[in-house]
Every structure is written in structure tokens, then in C-alpha cells.
Amino acid sequence: MASDGAGSLRPGGRTARTREAIAVALQAELLDVGYGGTTIDRIAQRAGVAKTTVYRRWGSVGQLVVDMFTQAAGAQIPIADTGSLEGDLRELARSSIALLQTPQRRTIFDIVVREAVHDPTARAALTAFFAARIDNAAVIVRRAVARGEVPADTDAAEVIRLVGAPYYARLFITGDPIGPEDADRAAAVVALAAREGLLATPARHQHSTPPA
Amino acid sequence: MASDGAGSLRPGGRTARTREAIAVALQAELLDVGYGGTTIDRIAQRAGVAKTTVYRRWGSVGQLVVDMFTQAAGAQIPIADTGSLEGDLRELARSSIALLQTPQRRTIFDIVVREAVHDPTARAALTAFFAARIDNAAVIVRRAVARGEVPADTDAAEVIRLVGAPYYARLFITGDPIGPEDADRAAAVVALAAREGLLATPARHQHSTPPA
Numbered sequence: 001m002a003s004d005g006a007g008s009l010r011p012g013g014r015t016a017r018t019r020e021a022i023a024v025a026l027q028a029e030l031l032d033v034g035y036g037g038t039t040i041d042r043i044a045q046r047a048g049v050a051k052t053t054v055y056r057r058w059g060s061v062g063q064l065v066v067d068m069f070t071q072a073a074g075a076q077i078p079i080a081d082t083g084s085l086e087g088d089l090r091e092l093a094r095s096s097i098a099l100l101q102t103p104q105r106r107t108i109f110d111i112v113v114r115e116a117v118h119d120p121t122a123r124a125a126l127t128a129f130f131a132a133r134i135d136n137a138a139v140i141v142r143r144a145v146a147r148g149e150v151p152a153d154t155d156a157a158e159v160i161r162l163v164g165a166p167y168y169a170r171l172f173i174t175g176d177p178i179g180p181e182d183a184d185r186a187a188a189v190v191a192l193a194a195r196e197g198l199l200a201t202p203a204r205h206q207h208s209t210p211p212a
Numbered sequence: 213m214a215s216d217g218a219g220s221l222r223p224g225g226r227t228a229r230t231r232e233a234i235a236v237a238l239q240a241e242l243l244d245v246g247y248g249g250t251t252i253d254r255i256a257q258r259a260g261v262a263k264t265t266v267y268r269r270w271g272s273v274g275q276l277v278v279d280m281f282t283q284a285a286g287a288q289i290p291i292a293d294t295g296s297l298e299g300d301l302r303e304l305a306r307s308s309i310a311l312l313q314t315p316q317r318r319t320i321f322d323i324v325v326r327e328a329v330h331d332p333t334a335r336a337a338l339t340a341f342f343a344a345r346i347d348n349a350a351v352i353v354r355r356a357v358a359r360g361e362v363p364a365d366t367d368a369a370e371v372i373r374l375v376g377a378p379y380y381a382r383l384f385i386t387g388d389p390i391g392p393e394d395a396d397r398a399a400a401v402v403a404l405a406a407r408e409g410l411l412a413t414p415a416r417h418q419h420s421t422p423p424a
Contacts, residue, residue, distance in 0.1 A: 035330055113384065114329035117322050118247055127387035161386055162378055168385045169377035172325065175339035181414060188410050193401040202393060
């Protein structure tokens with residue numbers, strides 16, 4: 001075990017270096033021994049920081065993962081401009097699936113999805129991640145509206161949500177494999193539905209839970 | 213704590229009664245104190261059986277939940293025959309969402325989804341549940357093919373999967389509320405895509421992981 005007292009979080013470069021060392025150690029441990037085998041003690045030892053530093057700041061491996069996920073989530077997928085709604089959605093979905101097929105990325109994502117079922121901090125992190133992704137990708141729908149490809153009242157958030165739903169449901173619910181063909185099919189289905197006016201912002205049906 | 217030695221599992225009616233008592237106690241505990249607060253000891257005490265009985269058979273609350281889920285999963289959603297693909301899919305999705313909005317059902321489902329991320333037994337239980345549901349609901353697509361509503365090579369499993377994907381993704385990934393309007397939209401989108409031939413069984417693109 002690491003000795004206590006060394007490497008405490010302090011303002012400035014040292015805190016950032018400590019955080020980076022812990023992030024690297026966390027990733028390595030998760031890939032080496034899985035979520036069930038990863039402990040704060042092992043992460044601290046691997047990062048060369050005091051375990052009390054890690055316990056004081058994060059408390060558990062789950063909270064550490066959620067915090068690292070939130071830090072990394074700022075990097076959004078670049079949005080392609082292919083000239084068609086279907087093309088743009090296909091590129092978005094292909095990039096997203098490629099990320100989910102990266103072992104390092106998938107490991108972290110798995111844990112956040114798992115923790116989000118019961119942990120409010122993880123739930124908030126995951127919801128914030130998707131709110132930012134939807135915000136970032138909504139330009140795809142605005143461009144399609146500007147081209148006259150889809151009706152002006154198309155619900156951009158729902159378009160982006162529906163493109164991702166099939167492969168997230170495969171991964172986490174039905175347990176089916178995912179591949180680029182899931183991106184292509186989802187893009188074709190959602191683009192068709194949007195063009196046919198099925199994805200308009202609901203005028204009267206509101207969700208039973210009011211939006212936050 | 214319950215005393216050891218009483219209520220051990222034995223063949224016949226007593227085993228069934230013990231299992232039923234444990235299932236009832238598990239549900240009650242989960243609703244009372246949540247997954248984090250539920251312990252084998254508390255379940256055993258509430259069910260009036262020896263905690264060793266529960267430990268020996270299931271080992272953990274997670275495994276107990278998975279086993280109870282598998283026992284209950286045999287009961288399939290009744291399949292409506294409305295005369296149209298969209299109507300049948302809408303009824304299927306509405307029934308599924310209504311079940312997910314039942315607190316008792318949702319509690320168990322949440323835990324299985326959570327455990328399935330890392331536990332192979334939970335993963336297998338969830339995958340088997342959806343394989344059975346798809347098998348049960350595929351008649352919806354066969355009827356639509358027989359009516360000439362969709363092409364003969366429509367992928368029935370993918371149709372059923374895609375109808376559920378939007379509300380499962382809302383619940384477990386993006387953290388959005390669900391309601392009957394999600395059922396109606398999913399049914400409309402998937403029925404349109406199937407009619408337009410977008411959901412044909414893939415002829416050449418195979419998944420990177422071979423089907424089991």
C-alpha cells in the first residue's frame with residue numbers, strides 16, 4: 001500500500017498531475033482486473049499517491065469512475081457535414097459505435113451505466129453527457145430543416161436520441177453485438193421517420209415527468 | 213437474524229413454498245430499503261427461513277434477483293392482433309412500458325440490467341428474456357408479411373428489438389422519462405421503416421460477433 005500523507009491534492013499543477021496519475025492507474029486497473037477487482041488501494045499504489053488522498057476525494061471506485069467519465073465527456077464527437085440528414089446521422093452513429101468498441105472507453109462507459117441504475121451522481125453524469133451530445137449534434141437537424149429535408153418542427157433531441165437507442169439497447173439490454181451496420185440502419189430509419197414528419201416536437205403529449 | 217437449520221430447501225411443495233416466501237420477502241425488501249440496503253440476512257428473516265438456506269442456494273442478493281427474474285420471465289406479454297403492423301407494435305410497446313412503470317417489476321428489472329453489465333449469469337438471464345420475448349412477438353411480423361404489408365424478408369427480431377430500443381435507452385442510458393407516447397412513436401417509426409424495406413434480414417453484412 002502507498003504511504004499516507006504523500007501526494008495530497010493541492011491547488012495548481014500538482015493536483016492536475018495527481019488526478020492524471022490516478023486516471024491512468026484507474027484505466028490500467030480496470031483493464032487488468034475488471035471492475036470487481038479494482039480497489040482504491042490498488043489504484044493509489046499504482047498511481048504512487050496516498051490512498052487517503054483517493055479515499056478523501058472520491059470515496060469509492062464507482063465515484064472515481066464517474067468523475068473521470070465527466071472530465072472526459074467534454075470531448076464531443078466531431079459532427080460531419082455530408083449534405084444529407086441520413087449521411088450526417090450515419091457518421092455520428094458510426095463514430096459513437098467505434099468509441100463504444102474501444103476497450104478503454106467501453107470499460108468506463110459500462111461502469112457509469114451500471115452505477116447510474118442506483119447512484120444519483122452517476123445518473124446525473126450520464127444524463128449530462130447525453131444532454132451535451134444532443135446539444136452538440138442538434139446542428140445536424142437544423143441543417144436538414146434549412147435544406148427543407150425535414151419539417152421545421154422536427155424534434156432535434158429526439159432524432160439524436162433515436163439514432164443511438166438501437167445500439168445502446170443491444171449493448172446493455174438485449175445483449176446483442178454491435179457493428180457499423182447498426183449505425184447505418186439506425187441512420188436510415190431515423191432519417192426516413194424525420195422526413196415523413198413522425199419526429200415532430202410533441203404539441204400536446206407531454207411526458208408524465210416534467211423536464212428538468 | 214433467522215436461526216439456522218429451519219426451512220432448508222427440500223423437494224416438493226416445501227421448496228416451492230420456501231422459494232415463494234423468499235420471492236415475496238425480496239420484493240418487499242427491495243421496495244422498502246432499495247438494492248443497496250437489501251441483504252440476504254434481512255430477506256431470510258422476513259421470509260422466516262434460515263439465512264444459510266438462502267446463502268447456500270443463491271450466495272448474493274444479485275444472484276437471487278436474477279433467479280427470481282428468470283422464474284417470472286416466462287410470462288410473456290399477450291400479443292394483440294389489431295390488423296396492422298403499427299397497431300400490433302403499439303400495443304406491444306405500450307404493454308412493455310406499462311410493465312416498466314410498475315414499481316415492483318421495475319425494481320427487479322433495474323437490478324438485472326445493472327448486474328448484467330458485469331455478471332455473466334445476469335447477462336444470460338436478460339438475453340434469454342429478450343430472446344423469448346422476440347420469439348413470442350415475431351408473429352406480429354409474420355402476420356404483416358402474410359398481409360403483404362411488409363416485404364417477406366423483413367427481419368422480425370430486429371423489428372421487435374427496434375420497437376423497444378427507444379424506451380430502454382431513455383430509462384437506462386439518457387435518463388429521460390418514458391410514457392405511452394414513446395410506444396406510439398416507436399411503433400410508427402418501426403412500422404414505416406419495415407414497410408419501406410429498411411428492416412430486411414441482412415444478406416451480406418454480418419455482425420462482427422457470430423450469433424450464438
